[in-house]
Every structure is written in C-alpha cells, then in structure tokens.
Amino acid sequence: xxxxxxEARKLTKIYGSNVIFKDIDLKVAEGExxxxxGPSGTGKSTLLRCMNLLTKADNGQIFLDGKEITAPDYxxxxxxxxxxxxxxxxxxxxxxxxxxxxxxxxxxxxxxxxEQAREKAxxxxxxxxxxxxxxxxxGQLSGGQQQRVGIARALAMDPRVMLFDEPTxxxxxxxxxxxxxxxxxxxxxxxTMLVVTHEMGFAREVADRIVxxxxxxxxxEGSPDDLFYHPKHDRTREFLWKITELYGKKxxxxxxxx
Amino acid sequence: xxxxxxxxxLQGTATTIAVTLIALPSGLLVGLLLALLHxxxxxxxxxxxxxxxxLMRSVPPIVLLFILYFILSGNLINLNEFWAGSLSLGIxxxxxxxxxxxxxLLSVGSGQMTAARAVGMSRLQAIQHILLPQALRLAxxxxxxxxxxVLKDSxxxxxxxxxxxxRRAQQLSATTQQPFLAYGTAALIYFVxxxxxxxxxxxxxxxxxxxxxx
Ligand SMILES: Nc1ncnc2c1ncn2[C@@H]1O[C@H](COP(=O)(O)OP(=O)(O)O)[C@@H](O)[C@H]1O
Ligand SMILES: [Mg+2]
Numbered sequence: 001x002x003x004x005x006x007e008a009r010k011l012t013k014i015y016g017s018n019v020i021f022k023d024i025d026l027k028v029a030e031g032e033x034x035x036x037x038g039p040s041g042t043g044k045s046t047l048l049r050c051m052n053l054l055t056k057a058d059n060g061q062i063f064l065d066g067k068e069i070t071a072p073d074y075x076x077x078x079x080x081x082x083x084x085x086x087x088x089x090x091x092x093x094x095x096x097x098x099x100x101x102x103x104x105x106x107x108x109x110x111x112x113x114x115e116q117a118r119e120k121a122x123x124x125x126x127x128x129x130x131x132x133x134x135x136x137x138x139g140q141l142s143g144g145q146q147q148r149v150g151i152a153r154a155l156a157m158d159p160r161v162m163l164f165d166e167p168t169x170x171x172x173x174x175x176x177x178x179x180x181x182x183x184x185x186x187x188x189x190x191x192t193m194l195v196v197t198h199e200m201g202f203a204r205e206v207a208d209r210i211v212x213x214x215x216x217x218x219x220x221e222g223s224p225d226d227l228f229y230h231p232k233h234d235r236t237r238e239f240l241w242k243i244t245e246l247y248g249k250k251x252x253x254x255x256x257x258x
Numbered sequence: 259x260x261x262x263x264x265x266x267x268l269q270g271t272a273t274t275i276a277v278t279l280i281a282l283p284s285g286l287l288v289g290l291l292l293a294l295l296h297x298x299x300x301x302x303x304x305x306x307x308x309x310x311x312x313l314m315r316s317v318p319p320i321v322l323l324f325i326l327y328f329i330l331s332g333n334l335i336n337l338n339e340f341w342a343g344s345l346s347l348g349i350x351x352x353x354x355x356x357x358x359x360x361x362x363l364l365s366v367g368s369g370q371m372t373a374a375r376a377v378g379m380s381r382l383q384a385i386q387h388i389l390l391p392q393a394l395r396l397a398x399x400x401x402x403x404x405x406x407x408v409l410k411d412s413x414x415x416x417x418x419x420x421x422x423x424x425r426r427a428q429q430l431s432a433t434t435q436q437p438f439l440a441y442g443t444a445a446l447i448y449f450v451x452x453x454x455x456x457x458x459x460x461x462x463x464x465x466x467x468x469x470x471x472x
C-alpha cells in the first residue's frame with residue numbers, strides 16, 4: 001500500500017544468538033496514532049529504534065513515504081530528520097538551554113539561519129507550553145518539562161512521523177498528565193505517531209490502533225475497543241488485565257486521564 | 259648578586275612555561291584524537307588507541323623522553339632540544355589526556371549520541387556539537403591534575419639540556435655553592451605555578467558548570 005507513511009516489512013532483529021523479533025510487519029498510515037503495548041523485554045524499544053535506523057535491522061525492509069530507507073547507501077541522517085523520536089529518559093542535550101535544544105537541529109542539521117531557527121524553536125516551545133522556560137537548562141526543569149522540550153525538539157524538524165518510547169514511564173505520577181496532554185493534542189492535530197506506552201487511558205482515548213507485542217511477535221492488533229473489550233487472544237486479555245491493574249493506580253494518582 | 263640570581267632563574271621559568279604551553283596543547287590534540295578513535299572508531303582504531311595508551315603509560319616518562327627526543331632530533335626530523343623536548347613531553351602526556359577524555363566521553367553517556375543522531379546529526383556533528391562540549395566540561399578537574407603533572411615533568415627536559423628552571427637552579431647551585439637556596443627557589447617557583455594553574459582551572463570549571471537549580 002502506498003498510503004502508509006512508515007512501513008516495516010518482515011523486519012527481523014537479532015542480537016548475537018538472541019532473536020529479538022522476527023518478520024514483523026507494521027504499517028503506519030498518515031495521521032494515525034498507533035500504540036504499541038507489551039511486556040518489557042519484548043523488543044518494543046528495539047523496534048522503534050530500527051524504524052528510524054538508530055539500530056540496524058538484520059533482515060526485512062522499512063519504507064518511508066514509499067521509499068525504502070533500508071536500501072544500501074540510503075542517507076540515514078536524512079531519514080532521521082523526518083522521523084522524530086522521544087525517549088523514555090528524555091535525553092535532552094544537557095549543556096544547552098531548552099531553546100537551544102530545540103534550535104540545534106534547525107541550525108546544524110537543517111542549516112536554517114539563526115533568527116529563523118530561533119523563531120521556529122520558540123513556536124515549538126509554545127506548542128508544548130514552555131515558552132517561559134526557554135532559557136532554562138535541562139537540570140533546571142522538572143521531568144515533565146524536560147520531556148515536553150524533548151517533544152518540541154523532535155517536532156521542530158517537521159517530521160513525517162513521531163516515535164515515542166515510553167515517554168512517561170520515567171516520570172513521577174503527577175507529571176505524566178502534562179506530557180500525555182501534549183501528545184493527545186498532537187494526535188488530534190493528526191500528527192502520525194507510533195507510541196510505546198503503558199498508559200492505558202491514553203491508549204484507549206487516543207490510539208486509532210493498538211498493537212500488542214510479546215516475545216518479538218505481534219500477537220494482536222486492532223482498534224482500542226476490539227483489544228480492550230473483544231481481545232482475540234488470551235494473552236492479550238491477560239496482559240491488559242495486568243497492566244490496567246498495575247498502572248491504574250498510577251493514573252489515579254496522576255489525576256485521571258488527559 | 260641576589261637580583262642576578264633571581265633574574266637568571268626567572269628566565270628558566272619562562273622556558274618552563276613555554277615548554278608546558280607547547281606540551282599541554284599538543285598532548286591535548288593527540289589525546290583528543292585518540293580518545294575519539296577509542297570511543298567512536300572501529301575495532302582497529304580502538305585497539306590502536308588502547309595499545310598506544312598502555313605503552314605510553316607503562317614506560318617512565320624520562321625513558322620515553324629520551325627515545326622520542328632521538329627520533330624528533332634525528333635525521334628525518336630535526337628539531338632543536340627545546341622543541342623536541344616539549345613535543346616529546348606532549349606525546350607522553352597525550353596518553354594520559356586520552357584517558358581523561360575517554361572517561362569524560364563515557365560519562366557523558368551514549369544516550370546523548372543517540373539523541374543527536376535522532377535529530378538527524380551525523381556522528382561527527384554529534385561529537386562536535388553535543389558530546390565534546392559536555393565531555394570537555396567534565397574533563398576540566400582531572401585535566402587540571404594532568405596540567406600540573408606536565409608542568410612539573412617539564413623539569414625532565416633538563417636532561418636534554420634545555421635551560422628551564424631546574425637546569426638553571428643546578429647551575430646556580432654549582433656556581434654559588436648555595437644548593438639549598440637554588441633548589442629551594444626552584445621548588446617555590448614550581449609551587450606557585452602549579453597553584454596558579456590549579457586555581458585558574460578551578461575557576462574555569464566553576465564558570466562552565468551547568469546550572470541545576472531553578
Ligand atoms: N544493544 C543490545 N545488545 C544486546 N541485546 C539487546 C540490546 N538492546 C536490547 N537488547 C535485548 O533485546 C531485548 C528487547 O529489548 P527492548 O527492545 O528494550 O524491549 P522492550 O522495549 O520491549 O522492553 C531484551 O532482551 C534486551 O536485553
Ligand atoms: Mg523499552
């Protein structure tokens with residue numbers, strides 16, 4: 001299909017003799033929000049990192065806008081500009097202010113003039129509600145604020161797709177809401193998003209599709225309603241039950257869902 | 259007579275400072291290159307840097323100094339004692355500076371490289387704009403230590419006949435028959451220099467510290 005922005009075909013990743021996942025097929029359509037769930041150690045992070053070529057897949061292909069980005073000699077840096085990524089532990093550039101974190105990709109990678117880059121970066125900070133923190137260093141920001149800067153940094157590059165790897169799991173419960181709020185707004189604006197998360201409230205409300213991964217396989221995928229209320233596999237049901245139990249408490253502490 | 263004495267040894271101080279100002283930056287340049295090769299280079303580069311470091315740090319500096327001196331002032335390259343000595347000292351120091359920078363790069367962490375690559379930077383851009391600015395900050399305190407070692411080790415070029423502090427102190431000791439005064443003055447000058455360098459770098463470290471509180 002050509003209407004998918006990002007597509008993995010028969011993607012396989014092996015570390016040593018350890019098959020992380022095998023023959024994964026995944027299509028992300030324009031404007032779609034896909035949530036990936038699954039037990040830890042299942043290969044979700046590895047899958048995301050393969051999608052933007054941070055990690056090299058051992059087999060299979062990835063297509064971005066119909067072009068095979070796993071083709072030999074494809075310009076990887078070009079690809080990564082078009083795929084934003086948000087990390088579990090934020091990974092802001094510690095020596096740069098919030099504004100410079102967002103700007104540096106614009107000036108050094110996109111080679112925008114300083115003034116233009118600053119304007120664009122300020123816009124992105126506004127978008128995540130942090131214009132007033134522009135000159136703060138990461139060490140001066142709360143986890144929730146750092147993660148929002150992380151989102152702004154990725155958005156500034158005008159990516160085709162955004163990847164989120166458990167963006168709220170390193171946050172204190174009371175800070176989760178502000179990050180999920182930003183992500184929900186993005187989804188409403190039809191940003192294409194691939195999100196690994198255990199925030200079931202977010203998954204239920206925001207996702208167009210939920211993918212349940214386990215032991216390197218996609219066990220089941222479907223609409224939130226299908227997965228939550230009519231799961232086809234027992235494993236899906238068990239996992240959802242466990243995860244809702246486990247994280248439900250945290251969500252309550254965070255003051256409900258976005 | 260005392261003023262002659264002092265001016266004679268102060269000329270040596272200028273030489274000591276000059277030797278250090280050549281040795282330290284050249285060691286930094288080579289050390290930085292090796293640290294980058296070790297951390298981000300391929301297997302061969304990594305092995306090479308590790309072997310270099312091990313070799314350089316396992317032989318007494320004075321022995322290396324003689325070997326390097328005979329290379330640098332030989333037939334192929336022919337530098338005078340001052341340059342050959344200073345650069346040799348720099349090469350010895352490069353192994354230690356490499357280890358300092360390698361440790362600093364490691365403690366910055368691989369996540370910063372990942373994040374930089376994720377916004378589309380090349381490895382080189384990531385190193386230049388993200389890794390090094392952070393690693394160099396972290397490296398200042400241990401580097402300050404290495405700077406004082408190089409400053410003190412600059413006395414080794416005495417053995418090559420470079421008229422730095424120690425050599426002049428020795429000459430003064432011989433001519434004036436006042437060894438305590440001569441070497442005591444030398445010691446005092448080294449102390450003041452090392453103290454100033456450490457203080458200066460402490461200040462730099464403080465000035466470049468990243469803010470952590472609102
Ligand atoms: N760089 C690596 N080298 C070797 N094994 C790895 C590496 N990264 C991840 N793994 C392994 O791959 C498996 C999947 O990890 P990960 O993708 O982080 O899972 P998840 O995000 O679902 O928790 C784990 O068993 C992990 O130990
Ligand atoms: Mg993970």
